[in-house]
Amino acid sequence: MKRRTLTSFALLFAGGLFLLPASMFGGGAAPTFSKDVAPIFFKSCAECHRPGEGAPFSTLTYKDVRPWAKSIRENVVSREMPPWHADPKHDEFMNDRRLSDKEIATVKAWADAGAPEGDPKDLPPAPQFIDGWTIGKPDVVISMPEEHTLEAEGPDEYQYFEVDPGFKEDVYVQAAEARPGNRKIVHHIIAFMVPPPPADRPRPNLTPEQLQQLRSQMERDSIRYREGFLTRTKMDAPVHDDGCATSSGGNSTRRDGAGRGEGGALLAGYAPGMNQAIFEPGAVKRVPAGSKIRFQMHYSKVAGSVQKDRSYIGLIFAKTPPQKEVITRSVANGFFLIPPGADNHKVTACWTLEDDVHIVNLMPHMHLRGKSMEIAAYLPDGRKQMLLNVPNYSFAWQEVYYFKKQPALPKGTRIQVTAYFDNSPKNKYNPDPTKPVRWGDPTYDEMMIGWIDYTVDKKVLTPATALK
Ligand code: HEC
The missing domain is CATH 2.60.120.230 (Jelly Rolls)
Structure with missing residues (x-):
């Protein structure tokens, strides 16, 4: 109670009193989840805080949010959440997730008032995620060719899997999303497109011994070396x-x-904080005909437990001429x-x-x-x-x-x-x-x-x- 009074004074002195809704000052009704807070959570949190995603709880329903009210207050006021790490002086980014000062004040006032639900009739429509996809329903889903079994002990692994999606002509991708099959072990996914080699590339005619010799020479010359599944x-x-x-x-x-470096050109990636690429209409990623899709998988082990994963990517094709x-x-x-x-x-x-x-x-x-x-x-x-x-x-x-x-x-x-x-x-x-x-x-x-x-x-x- 005391803290709220102090805040009110501070805002008064800052001249903010007339700009902010009366409900924030204890005088009027406190903000409610249904009316004031859900729109903020749907817009700025549900991207990660929803069933099947990496964040610890869902912000889609009051029931799921209520137990976290205190922690939400802390994380929102300190600006730990939503995560955003670019220099706050600049706001030139489309996907800037930061809440406005007014939104932060609303969440804080709501938590301080005991996190009331309000009238469920006030709820805005919840954001729609089709089968978990952020980009919408993909035109094609491409999975790792097989399930990978990760042993329980040992260091991280980088594993590579290649799939032929069977694209007979160039494909234009408007949006792409990579999704882990098993979030416990998938640290990141990078899906590269590997175009077929030009048909006219000369192929040296080497004996297996010569090939082996060439390989060892290249290994000696390289600044890198292999250690298990890691470079x-x-x-x-x-x-x-x-x-x-x-x-x-x-x-x-x-x-x-x-x-296009050693791994091919990047098509889609997943890592905490990043899983989709959506381009403006007309701008596309081009997957050349005959390309293979190579999954680079970074796995971290769960000690004591053998785990399986089959990750996948979804692509939405351009609907307008690229x-x-x-x-x-x-x-x-x-x-x-x-x-x-x-x-x-x-x-x-x-x-x-x-x-x-x-x-x-x-x-x-x-x-x-x-x-x-x-x-x-x-x-x-x-x-x-x-x-x-x-x-x-x-x-x-x-x-x-x-x-x-x-x-x-x-x-x-x-x-x-x-x-x-x-x-x-x-x-x-x-x-x-x-x-x-x-x-x-x-x-x-x-x-x-x-x-x-x-x-x-x-x-x-x-x-x-x-x-x-
Ligand atoms: C880009 C994804 C993302 C967005 C957007 C996001 N969060 Fe989170 N949040 C996470 C993840 C992942 C964690 C778990 C962090 C960890 O384990 O270190 C987390 C943790 C939290 C926690 C701490 C939970 C605990 O264990 O104490 C709170 C509270 C929280 N988020 C609230 C919010 C709120 C409120 C919003 C929107 C205003 C939001 N987050 C937006 C991904 C996100």
Whole structure:
């Protein structure tokens, strides 16, 4: 009671009294779930807080929400929920999940008043999720070819599965969603499209011995090595923390112009905080005819219990003629080394645009020592344009930031990704501050990637040209 009175005074002094509904000041009726709070929860929480999703309870019904009222108050007031990690100064993102000050005040006043239900007749219609899909009913569902059994003990695993979806011609994807079969073990899913090799590619005619020799030579030359189901970086491989100072920009894999690296081009991904990609009408992901879909699965084990998983993706095809192809590219540094104990270790990666482009979205990716990431564009005239700043990166939330107004960047622009890592004991998520850290699959190794979805301005896609 006392706290509410103090808050009222504070608001009064702030001049907010006349802008906010009287119900927030204890004078009028307190906000109710049905009338005031459910619209906020349906819009901003149910995406994750609903049956079958990763969050701990559903925000779709009063019965489910009521026991959590106190925790909801705390998490909403502290802005821990809904999760959002971009610099709060900027609000250029379409999928910005943050609640407004007014919404936060409503949730707080509701919890403080004992979380009343109100009249169920006031409830707005609940958001519809078709069979759990966020994107709507997919035109096609593509599953891993078989169920995978994960043993109970041992380190994380990266497993790859390939499926032929049987696409006889190019397919234009308007929306894509990846869904885990078993949330207990699926840490992430990346579904890549792997186009067929060009028919005219010369195939060397090698004996099995020569092939084996070539393979071992490549393994010796590579900066990576395999450890069980994981790829890691050799400790003595060359180190380039400032990837932008190298000719490859820090990227360790050869790519063609479409950003297709060793794994193929990205089609859909799932990780906590991210599972769907929906593009504006006319902008599509193109899956070339004959492509296979390769699932990269990152599994974490449940100690003491053998688990099974068969994850899947859903695609919605373009319903209007496609005009722009959305291309996914990773701007990554594969050569860094974070010394033991370093609390603010800087790593960069760069990519210079070969076309005029529009940036659709950005997604920072690091592991547990990731501290912050900035993605900026240096225009050909020397100006710097900040694209995304995530000052307080959290590995728990792999967020994709969709622009409201897609930045237009001319050919010759240099995109620079700058990451800082905390390998000190101050980082409470740090698995081991005494170890030097390099790129690798497991979460106790690191990664440094700025994922970029973009469209090329001049490349107008019509089915006729795209089939070539
Ligand atoms: C992007 C997905 C997402 C959105 C959106 C989201 N949450 Fe969450 N929330 C989660 C996940 C996942 C957890 C569990 C976090 C963990 O275990 O660390 C969580 C945890 C919580 C908790 C803590 C539960 C506990 O164990 O104490 C509360 C309370 C909560 N959310 C409330 C909300 C409210 C209210 C909203 C909307 C205003 C919201 N969340 C929006 C994903 C989300």
